[in-house]
Amino acid sequence: MKKAKKTHLGRHRALFDAAAIGAHARFAAQGFRQKDLRFLIELFSNWLESAMEGPSLAVENTQIARYLAVLVNEGLAKQAGDHKQPRYRLTRVGLMESLARLVHRNHWWPIEEFFFIYHFLESYHARIEALIAQEGSLFPGTMKLEIAQLLDLNSLAARQGQLLDREIAKLDLRIGDCRKTSDLAKKLKGKGLLSDAILKEIQEQVPYQLNNQKPMVELFRETPDENWIWEMEVGSQQRAARIFVPMKEYLLHLRRQVGALKGNGPR
Numbered sequence: 001m002k003k004a005k006k007t008h009l010g011r012h013r014a015l016f017d018a019a020a021i022g023a024h025a026r027f028a029a030q031g032f033r034q035k036d037l038r039f040l041i042e043l044f045s046n047w048l049e050s051a052m053e054g055p056s057l058a059v060e061n062t063q064i065a066r067y068l069a070v071l072v073n074e075g076l077a078k079q080a081g082d083h084k085q086p087r088y089r090l091t092r093v094g095l096m097e098s099l100a101r102l103v104h105r106n107h108w109w110p111i112e113e114f115f116f117i118y119h120f121l122e123s124y125h126a127r128i129e130a131l132i133a134q135e136g137s138l139f140p141g142t143m144k145l146e147i148a149q150l151l152d153l154n155s156l157a158a159r160q161g162q163l164l165d166r167e168i169a170k171l172d173l174r175i176g177d178c179r180k181t182s183d184l185a186k187k188l189k190g191k192g193l194l195s196d197a198i199l200k201e202i203q204e205q206v207p208y209q210l211n212n213q214k215p216m217v218e219l220f221r222e223t224p225d226e227n228w229i230w231e232m233e234v235g236s237q238q239r240a241a242r243i244f245v246p247m248k249e250y251l252l253h254l255r256r257q258v259g260a261l262k263g264n265g266p267r
Helices: 002-011 013-026 034-047 061-073 092-103 111-138 141-150 153-190 195-205 216-222 228-261
Strands: 077-080 087-090
Touching: 013 034, 013 061, 013 087, 013 092, 013 111, 034 061, 034 111, 061 077, 061 087, 087 092, 092 111, 092 141, 111 141, 111 153, 111 228, 153 195, 153 228, 195 216, 195 228
Parallel strands: none
Antiparallel strands: 077 087
8 A cells, every 4th residue: 555655646746746836835924734735736636637547636645744744854844833733834955856856857758747847837937936035045046046947948848849859769760660671671582582581681780679688580480480571571661650650740749839838938
């Protein structure tokens, strides 16, 4: 059960971090309560409902308490008030850490999470800046500069665009390899080469993705009943047409959507 809860938090960490920032900004003077954080998590998950498994994220009080306890133990938040109704505020470092976790994504998926983060920062940008200005000397110049960089929507969109560009380039390579494999199989078959010789040549010139794990010739020997020449000549083209080309078109569409966001910098 504990493992499931940890996975649950890990999968939706962006919603927890965004909710913590939002609650901190909304209740800066008195601090936010656990139920304030829970409401924002469920609100944000409602916005992503169509992209999540089932309806809006149902968050248990124990998950909220555990998340906040970790923040407090790591010095990212402070607890005030009595134990029955505690209130919380993010520390300077906690605000920066939460923002950094939202912004520094190293993968293009899930794409709906990126669009949510972009919208969240766009919406809360002014509140966060006002909060920092209000706290004055608690935020030295270097920290203000770092937070301004984290709130830079142009940079956020540019990074996401680079991640998508990388995936599109990978698909281009796979589509190209499929076509090379098909053309080479046709050419060698036309010369009258036997199956094992054809596969050996293809393995050398256009090795498939798992070739280091199991070379193509070895795979052929283990499954001699498989029509490997058809697989190379026709199957490779079909994989490109049915899997890689549609995926590329999908990512190109997303790339255009992300590109359209550029220019809407911090307000």
